[in-house]
Amino acid sequence: MTFPAYIAAKGAQKPVGVGLKSQHYDDVLTSKPALAFFEVHAENYMMPGGAHHRYLEEIRETYPLSIHGVGMSLGSAEGLNRKHLQRFSEVVNRYRPWLVSEHLAWSRAGDTYLNDLLPVPMTQESLRVVTRNVKAMQDAIGRKILIENPSSYLTFADDEMPEVDFLVALAEATGCGVLLDVNNVYVSGKNIGWDVRAYLDSIPADLVGEIHLAGHLTRDVEGQTLRIDDHGSRVSDSVWTLYERVIARIGPRPTLIEWDSNIPTLDVLVVEAEKAQKLMSEMVEPGQAATRG
Amino acid sequence: MGDLGDIQRSMARTILGQEADDSLLGAIKDDHLGPAARLRIHQNNFRESLSEALLGIFPLCQALVGELFLRQALRHFVLEYPPVDAALYAYGRDVANFFGIYSAAKSVPYLADVARLEWYTHELANAEEAAVYEDITAAQAAHEAGMGFALHDNARVLDSNFPIYDLWQALSGQITPDDLNIEDDGQTILLVLHGGQVFYQLLDAETAGTLAKLSGDQKDITIGSAMLEELIDRGAIKPK
Numbered sequence A: 001m002t003f004p005a006y007i008a009a010k011g012a013q014k015p016v017g018v019g020l021k022s023q024h025y026d027d028v029l030t031s032k033p034a035l036a037f038f039e040v041h042a043e044n045y046m047m048p049g050g051a052h053h054r055y056l057e058e059i060r061e062t063y064p065l066s067i068h069g070v071g072m073s074l075g076s077a078e079g080l081n082r083k084h085l086q087r088f089s090e091v092v093n094r095y096r097p098w099l100v101s102e103h104l105a106w107s108r109a110g111d112t113y114l115n116d117l118l119p120v121p122m123t124q125e126s127l128r129v130v131t132r133n134v135k136a137m138q139d140a141i142g143r144k145i146l147i148e149n150p151s152s153y154l155t156f157a158d159d160e161m162p163e164v165d166f167l168v169a170l171a172e173a174t175g176c177g178v179l180l181d182v183n184n185v186y187v188s189g190k191n192i193g194w195d196v197r198a199y200l201d202s203i204p205a206d207l208v209g210e211i212h213l214a215g216h217l218t219r220d221v222e223g224q225t226l227r228i229d230d231h232g233s234r235v236s237d238s239v240w241t242l243y244e245r246v247i248a249r250i251g252p253r254p255t256l257i258e259w260d261s262n263i264p265t266l267d268v269l270v271v272e273a274e275k276a277q278k279l280m281s282e283m284v285e286p287g288q289a290a291t292r293g
Numbered sequence B: 001m002g003d004l005g006d007i008q009r010s011m012a013r014t015i016l017g018q019e020a021d022d023s024l025l026g027a028i029k030d031d032h033l034g035p036a037a038r039l040r041i042h043q044n045n046f047r048e049s050l051s052e053a054l055l056g057i058f059p060l061c062q063a064l065v066g067e068l069f070l071r072q073a074l075r076h077f078v079l080e081y082p083p084v085d086a087a088l089y090a091y092g093r094d095v096a097n098f099f100g101i102y103s104a105a106k107s108v109p110y111l112a113d114v115a116r117l118e119w120y121t122h123e124l125a126n127a128e129e130a131a132v133y134e135d136i137t138a139a140q141a142a143h144e145a146g147m148g149f150a151l152h153d154n155a156r157v158l159d160s161n162f163p164i165y166d167l168w169q170a171l172s173g174q175i176t177p178d179d180l181n182i183e184d185d186g187q188t189i190l191l192v193l194h195g196g197q198v199f200y201q202l203l204d205a206e207t208a209g210t211l212a213k214l215s216g217d218q219k220d221i222t223i224g225s226a227m228l229e230e231l232i233d234r235g236a237i238k239p240k
Protein backbone atom coordinates (compact mmCIF):
# COMPACT_ATOMS: atom_id res chain seq x y z
CA MET A 1 0.00 0.00 0.00
CA THR A 2 1.48 3.32 -0.96
CA PHE A 3 1.40 5.99 1.67
CA PRO A 4 -1.41 8.46 0.90
CA ALA A 5 0.06 11.35 -1.04
CA TYR A 6 -1.96 13.88 0.92
CA ILE A 7 0.31 13.59 3.95
CA ALA A 8 3.41 14.37 1.98
CA ALA A 9 1.67 17.29 0.25
CA LYS A 10 0.44 18.91 3.45
CA GLY A 11 3.69 18.31 5.31
CA ALA A 12 3.28 19.47 8.87
CA GLN A 13 -0.49 19.27 9.00
CA LYS A 14 -1.49 16.13 10.78
CA PRO A 15 -4.21 14.46 8.77
CA VAL A 16 -7.07 14.15 11.21
CA GLY A 17 -10.70 14.17 10.11
CA VAL A 18 -14.12 13.48 11.53
CA GLY A 19 -17.14 11.55 10.30
CA LEU A 20 -19.51 13.95 8.54
CA LYS A 21 -23.01 13.94 10.02
CA SER A 22 -25.99 15.65 8.42
CA GLN A 23 -26.63 17.43 11.74
CA HIS A 24 -23.34 19.28 11.19
CA TYR A 25 -23.65 20.24 7.52
CA ASP A 26 -24.43 23.90 8.11
CA ASP A 27 -21.93 24.24 10.92
CA VAL A 28 -19.15 22.78 8.77
CA LEU A 29 -19.86 25.25 5.98
CA THR A 30 -19.99 28.26 8.27
CA SER A 31 -17.26 27.43 10.79
CA LYS A 32 -14.88 25.64 8.37
CA PRO A 33 -13.12 23.71 11.17
CA ALA A 34 -9.39 23.02 10.85
CA LEU A 35 -9.75 19.40 9.82
CA ALA A 36 -7.83 17.54 7.14
CA PHE A 37 -10.78 15.56 5.76
CA PHE A 38 -14.31 14.31 6.26
CA GLU A 39 -15.43 10.73 6.02
CA VAL A 40 -18.91 9.77 4.82
CA HIS A 41 -20.75 6.49 4.58
CA ALA A 42 -21.19 5.71 0.89
CA GLU A 43 -24.71 4.38 1.53
CA ASN A 44 -25.89 7.78 2.73
CA TYR A 45 -25.19 9.25 -0.69
CA MET A 46 -26.81 6.67 -2.93
CA MET A 47 -30.13 8.47 -3.36
CA PRO A 48 -30.74 10.20 -6.70
CA GLY A 49 -30.87 13.75 -5.31
CA GLY A 50 -31.61 15.91 -2.32
CA ALA A 51 -29.93 17.89 0.42
CA HIS A 52 -27.25 15.29 1.27
CA HIS A 53 -25.76 15.61 -2.19
CA ARG A 54 -26.08 19.39 -2.23
CA TYR A 55 -24.18 19.69 1.05
CA LEU A 56 -21.51 17.15 0.19
CA GLU A 57 -20.84 18.82 -3.16
CA GLU A 58 -20.20 22.05 -1.31
CA ILE A 59 -18.15 20.55 1.52
CA ARG A 60 -15.87 18.68 -0.82
CA GLU A 61 -14.82 21.95 -2.40
CA THR A 62 -12.97 22.67 0.86
CA TYR A 63 -12.15 19.25 2.25
CA PRO A 64 -10.82 15.97 0.86
CA LEU A 65 -13.28 13.12 1.39
CA SER A 66 -12.99 9.57 2.52
CA ILE A 67 -15.77 7.29 1.28
CA HIS A 68 -16.45 4.55 3.78
CA GLY A 69 -18.78 1.71 2.82
CA VAL A 70 -20.81 -0.19 5.39
CA GLY A 71 -22.98 -2.36 3.16
CA MET A 72 -20.78 -4.07 0.56
CA SER A 73 -20.82 -7.35 2.49
CA LEU A 74 -17.31 -8.35 1.42
CA GLY A 75 -17.58 -11.48 3.58
CA SER A 76 -20.63 -12.84 1.76
CA ALA A 77 -20.19 -16.35 0.38
CA GLU A 78 -22.81 -15.53 -2.28
CA GLY A 79 -20.62 -12.77 -3.72
CA LEU A 80 -21.28 -9.07 -4.10
CA ASN A 81 -24.57 -7.46 -4.97
CA ARG A 82 -24.18 -6.02 -8.47
CA LYS A 83 -26.61 -3.18 -7.95
CA HIS A 84 -24.87 -2.09 -4.77
CA LEU A 85 -21.46 -2.28 -6.40
CA GLN A 86 -22.74 -0.14 -9.25
CA ARG A 87 -24.11 2.48 -6.89
CA PHE A 88 -20.92 2.48 -4.82
CA SER A 89 -18.93 3.11 -8.02
CA GLU A 90 -21.23 6.00 -8.85
CA VAL A 91 -20.59 7.61 -5.45
CA VAL A 92 -16.82 7.20 -5.91
CA ASN A 93 -16.95 8.61 -9.44
CA ARG A 94 -19.06 11.54 -8.36
CA TYR A 95 -17.06 12.58 -5.29
CA ARG A 96 -13.53 11.47 -6.26
CA PRO A 97 -12.51 10.71 -2.67
CA TRP A 98 -9.01 10.70 -1.27
CA LEU A 99 -9.62 7.39 0.53
CA VAL A 100 -12.04 4.51 -0.01
CA SER A 101 -12.71 1.84 2.58
CA GLU A 102 -14.99 -1.03 3.55
CA HIS A 103 -15.19 -3.68 6.28
CA LEU A 104 -14.04 -7.20 6.92
CA ALA A 105 -17.62 -8.29 7.55
CA TRP A 106 -20.81 -9.46 5.88
CA SER A 107 -24.29 -7.99 6.00
CA ARG A 108 -26.32 -9.59 3.23
CA ALA A 109 -27.90 -13.00 2.79
CA GLY A 110 -30.10 -13.56 -0.23
CA ASP A 111 -32.63 -10.77 -0.47
CA THR A 112 -32.04 -9.44 3.00
CA TYR A 113 -29.72 -6.67 4.11
CA LEU A 114 -29.00 -7.09 7.82
CA ASN A 115 -27.61 -3.61 8.54
CA ASP A 116 -24.83 -4.87 10.78
CA LEU A 117 -21.15 -5.72 10.38
CA LEU A 118 -21.41 -9.45 10.94
CA PRO A 119 -18.39 -11.58 11.79
CA VAL A 120 -16.56 -13.68 9.24
CA PRO A 121 -15.02 -16.98 10.39
CA MET A 122 -11.23 -16.72 10.25
CA THR A 123 -10.79 -19.66 7.87
CA GLN A 124 -9.10 -20.33 4.54
CA GLU A 125 -12.57 -20.63 3.00
CA SER A 126 -13.52 -17.15 4.20
CA LEU A 127 -10.18 -15.81 3.02
CA ARG A 128 -10.91 -17.10 -0.50
CA VAL A 129 -14.39 -15.53 -0.40
CA VAL A 130 -13.25 -12.15 0.90
CA THR A 131 -10.29 -12.10 -1.52
CA ARG A 132 -12.63 -12.70 -4.46
CA ASN A 133 -15.02 -9.99 -3.26
CA VAL A 134 -12.34 -7.39 -2.52
CA LYS A 135 -10.85 -7.96 -5.99
CA ALA A 136 -14.31 -7.55 -7.54
CA MET A 137 -14.87 -4.32 -5.64
CA GLN A 138 -11.46 -2.90 -6.50
CA ASP A 139 -11.97 -3.82 -10.16
CA ALA A 140 -15.38 -2.16 -10.20
CA ILE A 141 -14.23 1.14 -8.72
CA GLY A 142 -10.83 1.08 -10.37
CA ARG A 143 -8.76 1.64 -7.24
CA LYS A 144 -7.38 -0.04 -4.14
CA ILE A 145 -9.38 0.08 -0.94
CA LEU A 146 -8.69 -0.09 2.77
CA ILE A 147 -10.34 -2.88 4.78
CA GLU A 148 -11.39 -2.16 8.34
CA ASN A 149 -11.12 -4.66 11.18
CA PRO A 150 -14.59 -5.07 12.72
CA SER A 151 -15.74 -5.03 16.33
CA SER A 152 -16.35 -8.64 17.34
CA TYR A 153 -18.92 -10.04 19.71
CA LEU A 154 -18.37 -13.68 18.78
CA THR A 155 -15.82 -15.91 17.09
CA PHE A 156 -16.14 -19.33 15.47
CA ALA A 157 -15.11 -22.72 16.79
CA ASP A 158 -13.37 -23.59 13.51
CA ASP A 159 -11.29 -20.39 13.24
CA GLU A 160 -7.93 -21.22 11.70
CA MET A 161 -5.96 -17.99 12.08
CA PRO A 162 -5.84 -14.72 14.04
CA GLU A 163 -7.55 -11.71 12.50
CA VAL A 164 -4.24 -9.94 11.83
CA ASP A 165 -2.99 -12.92 9.79
CA PHE A 166 -6.26 -12.88 7.85
CA LEU A 167 -5.87 -9.17 7.04
CA VAL A 168 -2.23 -9.59 6.04
CA ALA A 169 -3.07 -12.52 3.74
CA LEU A 170 -5.97 -10.54 2.26
CA ALA A 171 -3.70 -7.56 1.60
CA GLU A 172 -1.12 -9.81 -0.05
CA ALA A 173 -3.74 -11.41 -2.28
CA THR A 174 -5.57 -8.23 -3.31
CA GLY A 175 -3.23 -5.30 -2.79
CA CYS A 176 -5.71 -3.69 -0.40
CA GLY A 177 -4.58 -1.82 2.70
CA VAL A 178 -5.89 -1.83 6.24
CA LEU A 179 -8.07 0.71 7.98
CA LEU A 180 -7.02 0.04 11.54
CA ASP A 181 -9.85 0.83 13.92
CA VAL A 182 -8.10 0.99 17.29
CA ASN A 183 -11.39 1.13 19.17
CA ASN A 184 -12.58 -1.98 17.34
CA VAL A 185 -9.41 -3.85 18.28
CA TYR A 186 -9.99 -2.84 21.90
CA VAL A 187 -13.70 -3.77 21.84
CA SER A 188 -13.00 -7.12 20.17
CA GLY A 189 -10.06 -7.81 22.46
CA LYS A 190 -12.18 -7.25 25.57
CA ASN A 191 -15.19 -9.17 24.21
CA ILE A 192 -13.30 -12.13 22.84
CA GLY A 193 -10.28 -12.20 25.12
CA TRP A 194 -7.50 -11.27 22.69
CA ASP A 195 -4.27 -9.57 23.62
CA VAL A 196 -5.02 -6.08 22.28
CA ARG A 197 -1.40 -4.87 22.38
CA ALA A 198 -0.12 -7.96 20.60
CA TYR A 199 -2.70 -7.40 17.85
CA LEU A 200 -1.70 -3.74 17.39
CA ASP A 201 2.02 -4.50 17.56
CA SER A 202 1.79 -7.17 14.89
CA ILE A 203 -0.09 -5.31 12.19
CA PRO A 204 2.45 -4.45 9.48
CA ALA A 205 3.02 -0.70 9.42
CA ASP A 206 3.06 -0.43 5.64
CA LEU A 207 -0.45 -1.87 5.38
CA VAL A 208 -2.14 0.76 7.53
CA GLY A 209 -3.59 3.53 5.36
CA GLU A 210 -5.99 5.03 7.91
CA ILE A 211 -6.86 4.80 11.59
CA HIS A 212 -10.32 5.03 13.18
CA LEU A 213 -11.00 6.20 16.72
CA ALA A 214 -14.41 6.13 18.39
CA GLY A 215 -16.15 5.74 21.69
CA HIS A 216 -17.85 2.56 22.85
CA LEU A 217 -20.36 1.49 25.44
CA THR A 218 -19.85 -0.90 28.32
CA ARG A 219 -22.87 -3.11 28.97
CA ASP A 220 -23.64 -5.94 31.31
CA VAL A 221 -24.92 -8.92 29.30
CA GLU A 222 -26.01 -11.91 31.32
CA GLY A 223 -23.52 -11.23 34.06
CA GLN A 224 -20.63 -10.53 31.66
CA THR A 225 -19.23 -7.14 30.75
CA LEU A 226 -19.39 -6.53 27.02
CA ARG A 227 -18.09 -3.56 25.03
CA ILE A 228 -20.53 -2.38 22.37
CA ASP A 229 -19.10 -0.36 19.49
CA ASP A 230 -21.83 2.29 19.41
CA HIS A 231 -19.75 5.32 18.34
CA GLY A 232 -21.77 7.31 20.84
CA SER A 233 -19.23 8.93 23.16
CA ARG A 234 -15.70 10.32 23.42
CA VAL A 235 -12.77 8.05 22.66
CA SER A 236 -11.92 6.20 25.87
CA ASP A 237 -8.61 6.80 27.68
CA SER A 238 -7.57 3.19 27.04
CA VAL A 239 -8.07 3.67 23.31
CA TRP A 240 -6.11 6.95 23.28
CA THR A 241 -3.23 5.14 24.97
CA LEU A 242 -3.37 2.39 22.36
CA TYR A 243 -3.50 4.98 19.58
CA GLU A 244 -0.31 6.59 20.89
CA ARG A 245 1.32 3.19 20.93
CA VAL A 246 0.29 2.52 17.32
CA ILE A 247 1.44 5.82 15.84
CA ALA A 248 4.67 5.68 17.83
CA ARG A 249 5.43 2.45 16.00
CA ILE A 250 4.05 3.04 12.52
CA GLY A 251 4.22 6.83 12.22
CA PRO A 252 1.46 9.33 11.40
CA ARG A 253 -1.58 8.11 9.56
CA PRO A 254 -4.83 9.72 8.42
CA THR A 255 -6.94 9.44 11.55
CA LEU A 256 -10.68 9.70 11.82
CA ILE A 257 -12.93 10.43 14.78
CA GLU A 258 -16.19 8.50 14.34
CA TRP A 259 -19.35 9.52 16.16
CA ASP A 260 -22.63 8.01 14.96
CA SER A 261 -25.08 7.94 17.88
CA ASN A 262 -25.93 10.51 20.59
CA ILE A 263 -24.32 12.96 18.20
CA PRO A 264 -22.97 16.08 19.96
CA THR A 265 -22.25 19.48 18.44
CA LEU A 266 -19.48 19.68 15.86
CA ASP A 267 -17.04 21.38 18.25
CA VAL A 268 -16.99 18.27 20.46
CA LEU A 269 -15.80 16.20 17.49
CA VAL A 270 -13.27 18.88 16.60
CA VAL A 271 -11.84 18.77 20.15
CA GLU A 272 -11.39 15.01 19.79
CA ALA A 273 -9.72 15.54 16.42
CA GLU A 274 -7.36 18.14 17.93
CA LYS A 275 -6.34 15.62 20.54
CA ALA A 276 -5.32 13.17 17.83
CA GLN A 277 -3.51 15.97 15.97
CA LYS A 278 -1.61 16.86 19.11
CA LEU A 279 -0.58 13.27 19.77
CA MET A 280 0.65 12.90 16.21
CA SER A 281 2.55 16.19 16.37
CA GLU A 282 4.27 15.22 19.61
CA MET A 283 5.45 11.83 18.53
CA VAL A 284 8.81 11.04 17.07
CA GLU A 285 8.33 9.99 13.47
CA PRO A 286 10.35 6.97 12.39
CA GLY A 287 13.69 8.13 10.99
CA GLN A 288 13.07 11.79 11.88
CA ALA A 289 13.85 14.22 14.65
CA ALA A 290 10.99 14.94 16.99
CA THR A 291 8.81 17.90 16.11
CA ARG A 292 7.18 19.19 19.24
CA GLY A 293 4.43 21.75 19.10
CA MET B 1 -21.68 -26.72 10.50
CA GLY B 2 -21.30 -26.67 6.73
CA ASP B 3 -19.72 -24.03 4.59
CA LEU B 4 -19.65 -20.26 4.97
CA GLY B 5 -22.89 -19.85 3.02
CA ASP B 6 -24.70 -22.18 5.44
CA ILE B 7 -23.43 -20.26 8.44
CA GLN B 8 -24.52 -16.97 6.91
CA ARG B 9 -28.00 -18.16 5.94
CA SER B 10 -28.50 -19.63 9.38
CA MET B 11 -27.25 -16.51 11.11
CA ALA B 12 -29.51 -14.34 8.94
CA ARG B 13 -32.56 -16.40 9.94
CA THR B 14 -31.59 -16.02 13.60
CA ILE B 15 -31.16 -12.26 13.30
CA LEU B 16 -34.58 -12.08 11.66
CA GLY B 17 -36.12 -13.63 14.74
CA GLN B 18 -35.93 -17.41 14.41
CA GLU B 19 -34.50 -19.54 17.15
CA ALA B 20 -30.81 -20.29 16.43
CA ASP B 21 -30.38 -23.86 15.19
CA ASP B 22 -28.03 -26.26 16.96
CA SER B 23 -25.48 -26.36 14.16
CA LEU B 24 -25.09 -22.58 14.26
CA LEU B 25 -24.79 -22.59 18.05
CA GLY B 26 -22.17 -25.31 17.68
CA ALA B 27 -20.23 -23.28 15.11
CA ILE B 28 -19.81 -20.34 17.51
CA LYS B 29 -17.14 -20.52 20.15
CA ASP B 30 -18.62 -21.07 23.59
CA ASP B 31 -16.62 -19.35 26.31
CA HIS B 32 -17.54 -17.09 29.21
CA LEU B 33 -20.62 -15.88 27.33
CA GLY B 34 -22.60 -18.49 25.38
CA PRO B 35 -23.29 -18.44 21.59
CA ALA B 36 -26.99 -17.63 22.01
CA ALA B 37 -26.22 -14.56 24.13
CA ARG B 38 -23.58 -13.44 21.62
CA LEU B 39 -26.01 -13.84 18.73
CA ARG B 40 -28.55 -11.75 20.61
CA ILE B 41 -26.19 -8.77 20.31
CA HIS B 42 -26.55 -8.97 16.54
CA GLN B 43 -30.31 -9.56 16.74
CA ASN B 44 -30.49 -6.45 18.86
CA ASN B 45 -28.22 -4.42 16.55
CA PHE B 46 -30.45 -5.26 13.61
CA ARG B 47 -33.70 -4.26 15.30
CA GLU B 48 -32.37 -1.16 17.02
CA SER B 49 -30.29 0.32 14.21
CA LEU B 50 -33.06 -0.02 11.63
CA SER B 51 -35.90 1.16 13.85
CA GLU B 52 -33.71 4.13 14.82
CA ALA B 53 -33.09 4.94 11.15
CA LEU B 54 -36.81 4.74 10.37
CA LEU B 55 -37.72 6.86 13.36
CA GLY B 56 -36.00 9.78 11.64
CA ILE B 57 -38.29 9.49 8.61
CA PHE B 58 -41.54 9.60 10.60
CA PRO B 59 -41.40 12.54 13.05
CA LEU B 60 -45.12 13.31 12.62
CA CYS B 61 -46.06 9.71 13.40
CA GLN B 62 -43.92 10.12 16.51
CA ALA B 63 -45.78 13.33 17.43
CA LEU B 64 -49.02 11.42 16.99
CA VAL B 65 -48.38 8.19 18.90
CA GLY B 66 -45.29 8.99 20.98
CA GLU B 67 -41.73 7.75 20.66
CA LEU B 68 -42.19 4.65 22.78
CA PHE B 69 -45.12 3.31 20.76
CA LEU B 70 -43.51 4.17 17.43
CA ARG B 71 -40.22 2.49 18.34
CA GLN B 72 -42.06 -0.64 19.38
CA ALA B 73 -44.08 -0.65 16.16
CA LEU B 74 -40.97 -0.13 14.04
CA ARG B 75 -39.16 -2.97 15.80
CA HIS B 76 -42.01 -5.24 14.68
CA PHE B 77 -41.87 -3.72 11.22
CA VAL B 78 -38.16 -4.37 10.66
CA LEU B 79 -38.57 -8.04 11.50
CA GLU B 80 -41.54 -8.43 9.17
CA TYR B 81 -40.18 -6.29 6.34
CA PRO B 82 -36.38 -6.43 6.54
CA PRO B 83 -34.52 -4.24 4.06
CA VAL B 84 -33.51 -5.73 0.73
CA ASP B 85 -30.89 -3.10 0.12
CA ALA B 86 -27.99 -1.39 1.88
CA ALA B 87 -29.03 1.97 0.44
CA LEU B 88 -31.41 2.61 3.31
CA TYR B 89 -32.91 5.82 1.94
CA ALA B 90 -35.27 3.48 0.05
CA TYR B 91 -36.22 1.52 3.17
CA GLY B 92 -39.53 2.28 4.82
CA ARG B 93 -41.96 2.37 1.90
CA ASP B 94 -44.02 -0.40 3.52
CA VAL B 95 -44.31 1.27 6.93
CA ALA B 96 -47.64 2.92 6.03
CA ASN B 97 -49.20 -0.34 4.85
CA PHE B 98 -47.84 -2.09 7.93
CA PHE B 99 -49.49 0.48 10.21
CA GLY B 100 -52.73 -0.16 8.34
CA ILE B 101 -52.72 -3.78 9.52
CA TYR B 102 -50.81 -3.40 12.80
CA SER B 103 -53.32 -4.42 15.45
CA ALA B 104 -51.73 -2.31 18.20
CA ALA B 105 -52.45 0.80 16.10
CA LYS B 106 -56.13 -0.01 15.56
CA SER B 107 -57.25 2.91 17.70
CA VAL B 108 -55.30 5.32 15.46
CA PRO B 109 -56.65 4.43 12.00
CA TYR B 110 -55.18 7.63 10.45
CA LEU B 111 -51.62 6.67 11.48
CA ALA B 112 -51.14 4.86 8.16
CA ASP B 113 -51.96 7.98 6.15
CA VAL B 114 -49.67 10.14 8.27
CA ALA B 115 -46.90 7.60 7.57
CA ARG B 116 -47.77 7.68 3.87
CA LEU B 117 -47.50 11.48 3.90
CA GLU B 118 -44.09 11.30 5.57
CA TRP B 119 -42.88 8.60 3.19
CA TYR B 120 -43.86 10.74 0.18
CA THR B 121 -42.04 13.65 1.78
CA HIS B 122 -38.94 11.53 2.30
CA GLU B 123 -39.12 10.15 -1.23
CA LEU B 124 -39.41 13.60 -2.79
CA ALA B 125 -36.67 15.03 -0.55
CA ASN B 126 -34.25 12.41 -1.90
CA ALA B 127 -35.39 12.55 -5.52
CA GLU B 128 -33.60 14.17 -8.38
CA GLU B 129 -35.58 17.31 -9.09
CA ALA B 130 -36.98 17.19 -12.60
CA ALA B 131 -37.64 20.34 -14.58
CA VAL B 132 -40.94 22.05 -13.79
CA TYR B 133 -43.45 21.85 -16.60
CA GLU B 134 -44.99 25.31 -16.95
CA ASP B 135 -45.80 25.89 -20.60
CA ILE B 136 -49.57 26.34 -20.38
CA THR B 137 -50.07 27.10 -24.08
CA ALA B 138 -48.22 23.94 -25.08
CA ALA B 139 -50.20 22.00 -22.47
CA GLN B 140 -53.51 23.23 -23.89
CA ALA B 141 -52.41 22.28 -27.39
CA ALA B 142 -51.27 18.86 -26.21
CA HIS B 143 -54.56 18.32 -24.45
CA GLU B 144 -56.58 19.33 -27.52
CA ALA B 145 -54.48 16.98 -29.63
CA GLY B 146 -55.55 14.18 -27.28
CA MET B 147 -52.21 13.70 -25.58
CA GLY B 148 -52.46 12.36 -22.05
CA PHE B 149 -51.04 13.85 -18.87
CA ALA B 150 -49.36 12.14 -15.97
CA LEU B 151 -48.49 13.07 -12.42
CA HIS B 152 -45.23 15.04 -12.44
CA ASP B 153 -42.16 13.18 -11.11
CA ASN B 154 -41.82 15.89 -8.45
CA ALA B 155 -45.38 15.36 -7.21
CA ARG B 156 -47.28 12.88 -5.04
CA VAL B 157 -50.98 12.82 -4.20
CA LEU B 158 -52.37 11.50 -0.96
CA ASP B 159 -56.10 10.95 -0.97
CA SER B 160 -57.24 10.18 2.56
CA ASN B 161 -60.48 9.23 4.29
CA PHE B 162 -59.30 11.47 7.13
CA PRO B 163 -58.72 15.22 7.25
CA ILE B 164 -55.06 14.60 6.46
CA TYR B 165 -54.19 18.19 5.64
CA ASP B 166 -55.55 19.41 9.00
CA LEU B 167 -53.80 16.51 10.69
CA TRP B 168 -50.52 17.47 9.03
CA GLN B 169 -50.96 21.07 10.15
CA ALA B 170 -51.76 20.02 13.72
CA LEU B 171 -48.87 17.55 13.99
CA SER B 172 -46.40 20.04 12.58
CA GLY B 173 -47.62 22.76 14.97
CA GLN B 174 -49.22 25.04 12.39
CA ILE B 175 -52.65 24.80 14.00
CA THR B 176 -53.58 23.83 17.55
CA PRO B 177 -54.96 20.34 18.21
CA ASP B 178 -58.27 22.06 19.10
CA ASP B 179 -58.58 23.22 15.50
CA LEU B 180 -58.48 19.64 14.30
CA ASN B 181 -61.62 17.56 14.15
CA ILE B 182 -60.64 14.05 13.14
CA GLU B 183 -64.31 13.30 12.35
CA ASP B 184 -64.23 15.83 9.49
CA ASP B 185 -64.42 14.69 5.86
CA GLY B 186 -61.43 13.18 4.11
CA GLN B 187 -58.92 15.51 2.40
CA THR B 188 -56.46 15.22 -0.46
CA ILE B 189 -52.95 16.61 -0.30
CA LEU B 190 -50.71 17.35 -3.22
CA LEU B 191 -46.99 17.25 -2.37
CA VAL B 192 -44.62 18.98 -4.75
CA LEU B 193 -40.84 19.15 -4.68
CA HIS B 194 -39.65 22.58 -5.75
CA GLY B 195 -36.29 24.25 -5.22
CA GLY B 196 -35.15 21.46 -2.92
CA GLN B 197 -38.19 21.82 -0.66
CA VAL B 198 -41.38 19.81 -0.38
CA PHE B 199 -44.61 21.87 -0.46
CA TYR B 200 -48.02 20.68 0.72
CA GLN B 201 -51.21 21.83 -0.97
CA LEU B 202 -54.78 21.05 0.00
CA LEU B 203 -56.86 20.09 -3.03
CA ASP B 204 -60.59 20.61 -3.34
CA ALA B 205 -62.71 17.64 -4.38
CA GLU B 206 -62.94 18.69 -8.03
CA THR B 207 -59.19 19.23 -8.46
CA ALA B 208 -58.43 16.01 -6.58
CA GLY B 209 -60.89 14.09 -8.75
CA THR B 210 -59.43 15.47 -11.98
CA LEU B 211 -55.92 14.68 -10.81
CA ALA B 212 -56.97 11.14 -9.93
CA LYS B 213 -58.40 10.70 -13.42
CA LEU B 214 -55.35 12.25 -15.07
CA SER B 215 -52.86 10.16 -13.18
CA GLY B 216 -54.85 7.02 -13.92
CA ASP B 217 -54.96 5.24 -17.24
CA GLN B 218 -58.30 6.66 -18.24
CA LYS B 219 -58.43 8.03 -21.78
CA ASP B 220 -60.57 10.80 -23.28
CA ILE B 221 -60.75 13.02 -20.24
CA THR B 222 -62.11 16.45 -20.93
CA ILE B 223 -60.90 19.09 -18.57
CA GLY B 224 -61.52 22.74 -18.80
CA SER B 225 -58.63 25.01 -19.60
CA ALA B 226 -58.89 26.66 -16.19
CA MET B 227 -58.41 23.31 -14.44
CA LEU B 228 -55.54 22.35 -16.72
CA GLU B 229 -53.91 25.67 -16.00
CA GLU B 230 -54.40 25.18 -12.28
CA LEU B 231 -52.80 21.73 -12.30
CA ILE B 232 -49.84 22.92 -14.36
CA ASP B 233 -49.51 25.90 -12.08
CA ARG B 234 -49.45 23.69 -9.00
CA GLY B 235 -46.62 21.63 -10.49
CA ALA B 236 -48.83 18.55 -10.41
CA ILE B 237 -48.72 17.27 -13.96
CA LYS B 238 -46.71 16.98 -17.15
CA PRO B 239 -47.52 15.59 -20.59
CA LYS B 240 -47.13 11.82 -20.85
Ligand SMILES: [Fe+2]
Residues within 6 Å of the ligand: A148, A181, A184, A212, A258
Ligand atom coordinates in the same frame (compact mmCIF):
# COMPACT_ATOMS: atom_id res chain seq x y z
FE1 LIG C 1 -14.47 2.30 12.34
